[in-house]
Amino acid sequence: MTDTAQSREPDAARSAVDAFDADRALATLQVLCAPDMQGRAPGTAGHDLATGFLAAELTSYGLTPVLDAFAIREVMRLTAQPTLRVAGGRLDRDLVHRAEFAEHPRSGPMPGPVSGTVAEDAGAGEWAALATVPQGNAFAELAEVLAARGAVGMLTAQNADGSGFLTKRVQGPTPVGLPVVAVRPDLLADAVGGVLTAHVPLVRVPATGTNIVATLPGGDPEARPILLSAHYDGVGSDPERHFPCAGDNASGTAVLCEVARVLTSAGPLRRPVVLALVDAEEIGTLGSGHHARALREAGVEPDALNLDMAGKFNGKVAVELGPADPAPRHVIAALDGAGRSLGIPLYAGTVSSDNRRYASAGFPAAGIGFGAAHYHSPLDGPERIDPDALRKAGRLVLETIHRLAAQN
Ligand SMILES: [Zn+2]
Incomplete structure (x- = not known):
């Protein structure tokens, strides 16, 4: 691989990479994870607090962030702590939300408590305990059949993760016509025959998403920009349990943010750099979809780097490239060169995130993903973040940006 960036401007690239301060990044992360940020789900006060904090952060580096708001048709939100009690049968107790039962993303509305005996073949006034869960349309059709029989709702099995939590699901296709609750499989089996009373007030409300976009001008006004994006939204806290995300x-x-600080404190690169903190990734990569459209309409075609999950390093870093045809060879070359020069092994892996929106828009795009720990769980907290992973992510991104900027 030709070492373009190193031969052109080794000092600038090296000092930028070395200027990345993982302690600063960790401090920023800790603010974003605080309880008052409420897990940063769009439509919450905590989310808007995060938007304001991040805009101020970029401003403090001398950037002028633009807040680009867009409408979100609906977000799912629990309006109160969910409760579920089984009386009689083998259980005869309250179950613990998130550890033993959870809301289901396709549930119909449940404004008040719903009660009925749990049965495998449910009839009138009963909850249907589903042994297998049909997907897609078949799920809605089953709900119709059960509703016609007079069943009060459906209970589906959801396995706990390695730490004993039912992963939070915040995105789902259209709701069905019956209440649906997810229960841990062993407890679901034990609930059969008991009288189950559940109140899981999951509502769908419109919200506003806000992308935070700042541009560093380049030395060459004709040059295509380099885009660095990361989503700042999270899955949101439960009513009585914080999700730091x-x-x-x-x-x-x-x-x-720390890359932004490093880039603004040095002189301009040849190419402009667009920094985008995008919103609403967790509910369908809506912010990056909005941003990609805006770029296309403006006739801008950046090289896009997206960073999702940089808190844990598992010995190598996943890179997902798009579009497949034509393959973004110059982005591959820049990333590959950066990984080699920094001693950070990269591999072609799945990074299902905002990079796909930019790739779908036709931009040469790379999704960069370090490790995930406690995915969509309340345990995804700052105490489990490895500062060295943040450091590696920052260095990899800075080195890649410098290499892209030096390409012809
Ligand atoms: Zn994510």
């Missing part, structure tokens, strides 16, 4: 993706957000 540290790895996903306060880590990428904090790295982007």
Whole structure:
């Protein structure tokens, strides 16, 4: 691989990479993970607090961030702490929300408590305990059949993760016509025959998303920009349990902020750099979709780097490239060269994140993903973030940006 950047401006690239301060990134991450940020789900006060904090952070580096608001048709939100009690049968107790039962993203509305006996073949007034869960349309059709029989709702199995939590799901296709609650499989089996009373007030409300976009001008006004993006939204806290959303993706957000500080404190690169803290990734990569459209409409075609999950290093870093055809060879070359020069092994892996929106828009795009720990769980907290992973992410991104900027 030709070492273009190193031969052109080794000092600038090296000093930028070395200027990345992981302690600063960690401090930014800790602010984003605090309880008052409420897990940064769009439509919450905590989310808007995060937006304001990040805009102020970029401003403090001398950037002029633009807040680009967009409408979100609906977000799912629990209006109160969910409760579920089984009386009689083998259980005869209250279950613990998030550890033993959870809301289901396709549930119909449940404004008040719903009660009925749990049965495998449910009839009138009963909850249907589903042994297998049909996907897609078949799920809605099953709900119709059960509703016609007079069933009060459906209970589906959801396995706990390695730490004993039912992963928070905040995105789902259209709701069905019956209440649906997810229960841990062993408890679901034990609930059969008991009378189950559940109140899981999951509502769908419109919200506003806000992308935070700042541009560093380049030395060559004709040059295509380099885009660095990271989503700052999170899955949101439960009513009575905080979700810090540290790895996903306060880590990428904090790295982007520190990269912004490093880039603004040095002289301009040949190419402009667009820094985008995008919103609403967790509910369908809506912010990056909005941003990609805006770039296309403006006739801008950046090389896009997206960072999602930078809080844990598992010995190598996943890179997902797009579009497939034509393959973004210059982005591959820059990343590959950066990884080699910094001793950070890269591999072609799945990074299902905002990079796909930019790739779908036709931009040469790379999704960069370090490790995930406690995905969509309340345990995804700042205490489980490895500062050295933040450091590696920052260095990799800075080196890649310098290499891209030096390409012809
Ligand atoms: Zn994420």
